[in-house]
Amino acid sequence: MRGKMVGLFAAVLIAIMVAGLAYAHWSETLVISGTVNTGKLDLELSCTCSDNDDTSKDVADVTCVVQNETEPNSITISVTNAYPCYEVSGTIDIKNVGTVPAVLIDYDIDLPEDVILVDLGGYRYKLYYDADGDREADPEELMATAGLTIEGDIGQIDAGETVPIDFYVHFTNPGLPEDWSGTFTITLYFENWSPPT
Amino acid sequence: MDTSELDWEFESGSFTSKDVGNDWTCDSSCNPPSISNIRQGTKDIASTTGEFVDSDGDGDLDTLKVTVSNAYPCYYNHIDFWVHNNGEVPLIISKVIIDGHVYTASPVILCLDLNGDGNLDIIIRYGNSFGTQLEYCDSANISFDFHILQNAPEGQSLSFTIQIVAENWSP
Numbered sequence: 001m002r003g004k005m006v007g008l009f010a011a012v013l014i015a016i017m018v019a020g021l022a023y024a025h026w027s028e029t030l031v032i033s034g035t036v037n038t039g040k041l042d043l044e045l046s047c048t049c050s051d052n053d054d055t056s057k058d059v060a061d062v063t064c065v066v067q068n069e070t071e072p073n074s075i076t077i078s079v080t081n082a083y084p085c086y087e088v089s090g091t092i093d094i095k096n097v098g099t100v101p102a103v104l105i106d107y108d109i110d111l112p113e114d115v116i117l118v119d120l121g122g123y124r125y126k127l128y129y130d131a132d133g134d135r136e137a138d139p140e141e142l143m144a145t146a147g148l149t150i151e152g153d154i155g156q157i158d159a160g161e162t163v164p165i166d167f168y169v170h171f172t173n174p175g176l177p178e179d180w181s182g183t184f185t186i187t188l189y190f191e192n193w194s195p196p197t
Numbered sequence: 198m199d200t201s202e203l204d205w206e207f208e209s210g211s212f213t214s215k216d217v218g219n220d221w222t223c224d225s226s227c228n229p230p231s232i233s234n235i236r237q238g239t240k241d242i243a244s245t246t247g248e249f250v251d252s253d254g255d256g257d258l259d260t261l262k263v264t265v266s267n268a269y270p271c272y273y274n275h276i277d278f279w280v281h282n283n284g285e286v287p288l289i290i291s292k293v294i295i296d297g298h299v300y301t302a303s304p305v306i307l308c309l310d311l312n313g314d315g316n317l318d319i320i321i322r323y324g325n326s327f328g329t330q331l332e333y334c335d336s337a338n339i340s341f342d343f344h345i346l347q348n349a350p351e352g353q354s355l356s357f358t359i360q361i362v363a364e365n366w367s368p
Contacts, residue, residue, distance in 0.1 A: 025364040026203040028288070030280060031252075031260045032359035036311070036319065036345065039243070039267040040352040100242055100269045100351075158240075192351075194271040195222040195238030 041192045042098035043157070045073045049090030062088040074187040082144075082171045082180045089168040094188070096157045101193035104154045108189075112182025115143070123148040129175045141175035156193055203365045204284030206257035208336060211279035212247035215342075223273045225320050225344045227308035232322050232344060235273060243272045257283065270347045277324075277340035280361070282331035287366035290329045290337075294360040295321060302327050308346065311355035316348035318355055330366060 047064040061080040067073060075092055096102050111117055116128040116137045127144040128137040152163035171180075215221055219241050224234040245265045249258040263276060282288055293300045296309055305323035310316060324340040331337055341359065349355070 027362050027364045028203050028205055030361045033260055034263045034357040036265040036268050036355040038349055038351050038353050039269050099267050192269050
């Protein structure tokens, strides 16, 4: 009986020692508190336009309106009563009002009804009025030539920087219908600049 | 019976950031997590600062506040600093907890959704300091790096926490 008591006492003592060893660690913690404040990608468009109408015979008209309230940004150019040799021109300013550089990654041009755009390369274009509805740019349907000149790097607009784009549309025979009016909407898509891969 | 004290701290003035001048970037993946091809870019857009703080007023610098400003997807930085055993017993760095994820061994690298929108915002890689033993008055260098991911939201403030746990050395 006494031997059993001694053995039991020893077992209890060993158990207490083991438990004590298992919980013998103090600990101290150092903390890294990280805050990441991300920048803002924000572009603002503005547009001015004019035409070559004689002030004494102001037959045709052009207006341009920008949409900056929601993304993507867009510009709408409306032409009224165009005639052969009528020319509109203007400048679209793309200003980076955000805090990170921006890159133009894509654009859409929404054309007036029945107008076909042919890209000649080098920011030069021809416009055709598809009178016969065959969706082909027939030579006799040529209604205008157009072009863009980009001053600056559209592929990398730094914060605070403005890239102007000058444009013109020259209406011409033989395809321009009488009393033609139409609206062009250009939508621009941007993303933040990233270092090259 | 008087017991000893386990105590350690960040070393004042030891914060360094790789982003000095033009920003750095890297390639990264979250499946599985990896960082590679670290390289410097051609623009200085974002910045990172560090500040050591004694948050509990006991005289030890126990918190490092790291602040990234004007961050953008693809921004990378590497941070390192020194820690110092200013207690009375040797200690061992035993555990790292990053936003609730517990690690007791390397590798420590994970992608995190910091704002709960379902998109991963950042990948963090913590250097291997597990098992580092600091004797009394000894110091060690610790580092981590991070890469802002493509889906990080713009114009927001995101937070993360890294807890570095040391335990007293024992035989």
